[in-house]
Amino acid sequence: MDWFTADGYWLGRLLFQKALAVIYLTAFLTAALQFRALIGERGMLPAPELLRRTDWRTAPGLFRLHYSDRFFAVVAWSGCVLAVALLAGADRFVPLWGAMVLWALPWALYLSIVQVGSTWYGFGWESLLLETGFLAVFLGNAHTAPPVLVLWLLRWVLFRVEFGAGLIKIRGDACWRKLTCLYFHHETQPMPGPLSWFFHHLPRPLHRAEVAANHVTQLLVPVLLFTPQPVAGVAAGLMILTQLWLVLSGNFAWLNWLTIALALSAVDRTPVAEPPAQAGAPLWYEVVVIVVTALVVVLSYRPARNLLSRRQIMNRSFDPLHLVNTYGAFGSISRVRMEVVVEGTDEPVIHPGTVWREYGFRGKPGDPHRLPRQFAPYHLRLDWMMWFAALSPAYARPWFGPFVERLLENDRDTLRLLRHNPFPGEPPAHVRARVYRYRYTTWRELRATGCWWHRTYVREFLRPTPPGPATGRPRGSAATS
Incomplete structure (x- = not known):
């Protein structure tokens, strides 16, 4: 099917996959270095206790079969090895089905970690990594051009991340509507960075302009992701610039970097570099991608309804596998x-x-x-x-x-x-x-x-x-x- 692939996004896919591999590496490394004190057998919130209170249906994962600190360490460090292999391009040297397996393994391992992570893993970027990682399984490798349906699904994730964050702000704290939230945010955010002090002391008119620009980027620009190129690529570029600004002004784990990775997948690189010769997609692959797309569309009903609700909630998973989630950040801002x-x-x-x-x-x-x-x-x-x-x-x-x-x-x-x-x-x-x-x-x-x-x-x-x-x-x- 000629419509199934998009040759012009080969470089966008490559950059997205490399960025995702780095984020996977960071996530698994974080887990490996911190888990014993947080969720280990003698941790503050031990994973074995959580496993006893939950079941397969609500929290599936490898640790349902067995949990020990040694086994958790094997899972976390195996995730690091897989991430390094993917970063090095291992998926290019195996058949298409092998590449899918290589991308499915870190997703399954990290899902298992999140399921026993308790409070420590209750952040929105955990679900975002799992949702993005699941779609990456079906994005293919160098043996075939990127499938159009998966590219659209990645834009759907990016849209919900940005648009959800924009709506929760407008519906939440009045300071977002008054353009005054940045009078406080750089000082009261969860973990300031080395430049946050300087951002806080920027002139107040500039803070108001920042908030206004944020509203444009999160409420208007995401809609342009679903328009033809080059408009969609320009919209993705604006999102990347906004996320880099947030990277400079604070410490938000991999939330900003994963959003940047998603935006990279929406940029058509054809004007910059001609796509290499790529084989057509095999029939079995087309069937799998179509089935996955249909699944995501069905699961998107509740997150989409949440976006339209006046009682919007943020950072919520609607299924135990974290396949389609709702996102948002800073619906209210602390003044002190x-x-x-x-x-x-x-x-x-x-x-x-x-x-x-x-x-x-x-x-x-x-x-x-x-x-x-x-x-x-x-x-x-x-x-x-x-x-x-x-x-x-x-x-x-x-x-x-x-x-x-x-x-x-x-x-x-x-x-x-x-x-x-x-x-x-x-x-x-x-x-x-x-x-x-x-x-x-x-x-x-x-x-x-x-x-x-x-x-x-x-x-x-x-x-x-x-x-x-x-x-x-x-x-x-x-x-x-």
Whole structure:
């Protein structure tokens, strides 16, 4: 069928696949290096406990057959190897069906990881990676031109990512409609980057222009993805520029990079380079792609209905395989930044003069003198959840107690998630947590003090806690109700 393939998108497919392989590598590496402390057998939210509470129907995956930390490590590191192989172009040297298998394996492995990831894997970009990775299985390799139907499905994903984010903003916080959200966002976002301080101090008229441009990019430009070239390619290019701006201004794991990868698949490269000679698609491949397309169309009903709903929800999966999902970000913006600061002491008896030493996190703000670092696309899961904990103790209820218990034990795997352990020898006798209000310093304050942040004590989050079975109950109405 002549309509089935699109020769002009061969380079777009190639760039998309390379970018996706890098993101897979990042995701599997994140899992391999962090899982023991988060979801391991002795983790804060152990995967075996989650497996006992769920079943095959709601959470299918390899770990239904067997779970151990060693097996999880094999899965995660195997994912890394597969991602490297795909990045090196291994799918070019096997038949079409072999390439599909090579792309299906990391998808199946990462799906298994997400199914046991609990709270730590509750972010929208996990579902986005799975949905995109599933479609990549059917995108083919160098032996055939890209199938038109899969290219359209990738644009459908990109449309929902951008349009969903735009709608949730317009329907949500009034500051998006007033064009004032960026007065606060760069300061209060989950994990600022090294340039976020400078973005925050841009003139307010420029912030308003940024928000207006964001609305255009997310609410108007996505519609152009479904128009003929070169308009669709220009729309994809505008999305790429917007995402690069977000990359510079914060740390959002691989969300921005995966959105860029999706946009690359929508760019027709024919004017730049002639497509190589490619064989026609075999009949079995055409049948498989048509069946998958029909499946995605059927599963798209609920996400599409959600987009049109006034009670739109964001970052929700409607099927256990995460095949078609709904997305969105920052429907509301915090005006004030709160941070939970965790401290310990080696003094067995607490008194007014007790010396407390602060634990340092890799990404989240802590030491006011420390400029935030760039970590994305790598995902610091504990740091992100600490941001949610500062919003409400309810977010921390399942895992904060186990986290404190492990600090009181100097647990090696937990301490590896941190930048600085103030008790490298013996574990602390007590741990506490306090909430501080953080704000960016002004240019004058930065020159005078060398501090990027100014912080003020607000309240107690966790009273001084010694080792024991009741360790780590965060305080606050949301946590104690």
